[in-house]
Amino acid sequence: MSKKPATDLRDDVEAEAGGAPAFAYCPLPGVADEMVDNNNAVRPVWQNLLAALSRMPEKELHDRFARADRYLRDAGVFYRAYGAKGASERSWPISHIPVLIDEREWQTLSEGLVQRADLLEQIIADIYGEGRLVQEGFIPPALIASNPEFLRPLVGVKPAGGHYLHFLAFEVGRGPDGNWWVLADRSQAPSGAGFALETRVATTRAFSDIYAETRVHRLASFFGAFRNTLQNMKEGGDGRIAVLSPGPANETYYEHAYIARYLGLMLLEGEDLTVVNDKVMVRTVAGLKPISVLWRRMDAAYADPLELDQHSHIGTPGMVQALRAQSVTIVNALGSGILETRALLAFMPTICRELLGEELKLPSIATWWCGQESERSQVARNIEKMVIGPAYSRLPFFDDNGQSVLGSTLRSTAKESIADWLQTDGHKLVGQEVVTLSTTPAWVGGKLVPRPMSLRVFAARTEKGWQIMPGGFARIGSGADVAAIAMQSGGSAADVWIVSDKPVERHTLLPAEESFTRNMPGSLPSRSADNLFWLGRYIERAEGALRILRAWHGRFAESADPSEPLLADVSEYLAAVDIDTEEAVPESLLRNIDSAVYSASNIRDRFSPDGWLALNDLAKTARRFRETVSPGDDASHAMTILLRKLAGFAGLVHENMYRFTGWRFLSIGRYIERGLHMTRLLGRMSGPEAPDGALDMLLEIGDSVMTHRRRYNVNTARLTVTDLLALDPLNPRSILFQMNEIHREVEQLPKAFVNGQMSPFFREAMRLHSGLAVMTPEAMNEEVYRRLEQELERFSDLLAQTYLG
Secondary structure, three states: OOOOHHHHHHHHHHHHHHOOHOOOOOOOOOOEEOOEEOOOOOOOHHHHHHHHHHHOOHHHHHHHHHHHHHHHHOOOEEEEEEEOEEEEEEOEEOOOOOEEHHHHHHHHHHHHHHHHHHHHHHHHHHHHOOOHHHHOOOOOOHHHHOOOOOOOOHHHOOOOOOOOOOEEHHHHHHEEOOEEEEEEEEEOOOOHHHHHHHHHHHHEEEEEOHHHOOEEOOHHHHHHHHHHHHHHHHOOOOEEEEEEOOOOOOOHOOOOOOOOHHHEEEEEEEEOEEEOOOOOEEOOOOOEEEEEEEOOOOOHHOOOOOOOOOOOOOOOOOOHHHHOOOOOOOEOOOOOHHHOOOHHHHHHHHHHHOOOOOOOOEEOOOOOOOHHHHHHHHHHHOOHHHHEOOOOOOOOOHHHOOOOHHHHHHOOOOOHHHHHHHHHHOOOOOOOOEEOOEEEEEOOOOOEEEEEEEEEEEEEEEEEEEEEOOOOOEEOOOOHHHHHOHHOOOEEEEEEEOOOOOOOOOOOOOOHHHHHOOOOOOOOHHHHHHHHHHHHHHHHHHHHHHHHHHHHHHHHHEEEEEEEEHHHHHHHHHOOOOOOOEEEEEEEHHHHHHHHHHHHHHOHHHHHHHHHHHHHHHHHHHHHHHHHHHOOOOHHHHHHHHHHHHHHHHHHHHHOOOOOHHHHHHHHHHHHHHHHHHHHHHHHOOOOOOOOOOOOHHHEEEEEEHHHHOOOOOOOHHHHHHHHHHHHHOOOOHHHHHHHHHHHHHHOOOOOEEEEEEEHHHHHHHHHHHHOOOOOOHHHHHHHHHHHHHHHHHHHHHHHHHHHH
16 A cells, blocks of 8 residues: 555645645655655654745745756856766756754764764774784775775874874765664765855755744854864964865866865865975965965875876875875875775774774664675675675765666676675675665655655864764755766755754854954965966957957958958968958867866866856857857857957956956966957058058957047058057057056066066066057067067066966
């Protein structure tokens, strides 16, 4: 007999629901449900939310969900998914109905996770320390010696401050009996805390009124406590604190940038760092600066190609030696990924009794390592109830991309007997009890339906010991299959509300008003400066191409003859810079815009969400136009639209970016590129051999038609156009204007003066500016423009040598 919908058994909720489709909710037989108890009654913690939902028409619900989706889209929240066609960015998949848990139950769960965190700390200290657990048989030697996560160079290396682990995550699920199990430990580089924050914000956008009425524990205090811990790790030194990321190709790079922004930390990659005299230093535009704490978000083996994975291109040579010298703290310690080994779960109960003298408060999913005879036999006898997977995998079975298989499917497909297979490869395999996870309501097809879920819960070491985030996020399956929980398999994420029956404290990471301090921005890493500089150049290069293409297509629309002298001459000029006028939207233009997007993606922590969205919108629009726009008037109009979008991006940056070192490199990049663009155009189109109409086109490209009419009471002439576009210090399109701005920005850069003297770089900026400032329109000719172009290119190279190397 199937279960009745839960609300059929609750008259009070049914009366409010009025038969709304949201309440035709039927839990699965024999499966624990988060909203409905074993008696098919709605749990008290869910009743307010359910009653509020019941009063909403379906359209209102959809509008609320749309607000959450819009927030995530506008904030640019994404993760990188990998498939047969490679990697692609996908919007963070939110399941809009939160998971509600009573704070008393959460307290019990938290106590179990705190115990587990303490246990993991002792295990990792023993593995890389005295090794007693292996010597006395609590851990089989093969699980350590053959484990790819065991990093031998770290044996005997004690971490600065004494602790190996500072930030952990746990994959937790509720079984059919209603009790919580630990499905996996995350100690290598735990991800998801930033996504938990964004999921909370998005969910509150949908249910702001319900959230305000419900006593939900906030998340800010958890992050504030951990930020204080990171600050205390500096021990009074002047070293920086940074998030160490593998880079934009990583699937959770958005989170790395978000956490760095949220906590006010530097975001670095391995190439930003160098080790000098056993100390980790970051390369900045002001020189090498010390690093005290690195919150590592890359796998440990990649951290040092000198002593660990020699094939790593994202690590820093000498990092392990710096750890030996205890000059830097890494969160978590290199080598901690071994704690994620799936086979280790089989030995956790006995290890806990040995090290802590007590039973595990939260059991692990039942696990047997098949490298032992009795365990191997146990798995073989109960193969129908088992999932078989790699012993050294760091991922739970539902997250390992199909490496694990259900034992029930093996009898008909295995080429040799299960017993022989386990006998031959048992040391590489684990058997785990098939998990039936609890379900939680998800909105699917206009109604609430049960979907399997697991929780990702985070723990941070603080001054008061381990602190558990009061929430986290739930991974929700896209179907009834537990394997569909993984994000890469179509799963989604739901906010987790820990609900109290008392008022909860409100927290913020902002300092109290009476403790106001103005901190100057930290040193700018050279890689960030490089990306900002080239972002400026690519954006300006794209703008220059758009302006000249708009002018060309406008004239082509009038004559329809590309062989007309002016059009032919400009086409030849553009061909030299890889722009084909036969293409309405040339591929080279898209490459410049894509290069700008790539440069911006490398500095997401320094970019506003609005700026990032505007830049991506420009790129998407340009690609769409390439498929739909025709040469001539259509293309000219398309260039106008793209120019407006580019101007919108530039305006956002100009109005919102803090005027410090990063701004200067971005601006200098734009000024150099604009100066080069105008120098090349004037050299080509202002000479006596230029075709008719070239001077008028120059003014149009330089957005100076109206200015020329006001400034010069004559028709366009070579001298007036040269004066306005080359030598006018007030025209933002002129070459001299760019030189003025370059000189002004360079003067504010670090290293502009050395020991009270102008640096060679600043002296070159002065020479460029003064050399052009004394020129007259009559003296400007093709040779002068060619020499000026070469000098600007050399100046760009000198900037790179001085600051970006």
